[in-house]
Amino acid sequence: MKRFLPWIIGIGAILGIILLVVIYSFSVKNSALRKDQDVQGQWADVEAAYQRRNDLIQNLVNTVKGAADFEKSTLTAVIEARSKATSVQVDPTNITPEQLTQFQQAQSGVSSALGRLLVTVEKYPDLKANQNFLKLQDELASTENQILTARTRFNEKVRIYNSYILAAPQSFFLGSYAQKPFFKSTEGADKPVEVKF
Template identity: 50%
Template sequence: MKKFLPIILIAIIAYGFYNWAVGFQNNAVEFQENAKTSWSNVESAYQRRNDLIGNLVKTVQGAADFEKETLTQVIEARAKATSVNINAGDLTPENMAQFQKAQSGLSGALSKLLVSVERYPDLKANRNFLELQSQLEGTENRINVARDRFNEKVNIYNKLIKKFPGSFLAGIFNFTEMNRYKADAGSEKAPDVNFKF
């Protein structure tokens, strides 16, 4: 019996290590996939905004004397924003920065469009325009919530693979840190508001 004791201990340790490694692998895959799904939700929220902007542009184009340059800027920014897509498995800082830059360009053009509308009382009173504007506001909130949820999922995954002893197994199973969605550069500063009368 004493001859078999070391073999039994080795078998128990090996079995325990195997269960621990399998448990880590399964958790890491689950958390990583949850983060990727959250990224898809971010993209879905941005897609909803792009779809609404298309309808908004058509409604605004109905106002024949509306500023063509502003509309052109929105249309071009929308085209650029929809052309930048990131695979959830390739969320590198460079890809995320490119995606964010395109979305920020669209946000800026859209803001300019909505400010320009103030000079067109008929357009401001248009029921379709008001409904689209309200939906856009709601969509902007959805985008913010989706980005926050994505960051939460990435945080859970990153903590799992960075904390010891998970960090040991993360290297073995090739799990790498995921990047969070970051705010636009300079967004921490309050914008200057200048009212001219």
């Protein structure tokens, strides 16, 4: 029996090491899964903030439509941009840079059309005094802040996720987990805005 003791100890040590590696790999994968779920949850918050803006835009358009002689082309541009933005879908389980760019371009179209609408409203003193319009305008400003906050938090979750899955030794166990893109500013956002009167 004594001559098999070294074999038994050796096999037990090997099995113990294998068990520790298996337990560690489960721990790493579970942590990655939680971080991935955090990213997906935060993306849902981004989409909710944009959805709130789209809902407010519809109410704003309906309020503006009531103003006599309001420029139809401006309203049409807002409605079309909103429609295009709501048609762009991003899969939070597999966010790609291309999906994110397409989403951002659609949302930029909404921002641009909405900006033109609000500038055009300046010509209509009755509309500017309308309490419903003023309330919707305030809610839109608040929603833009919510969008900024949601995007910032999304990027924070992506940074945590990417740092975790790309770092060693986790990266050895997480081959199926892909790096996620960050939400970036739209092209040209780094340049100062030219204001003309």
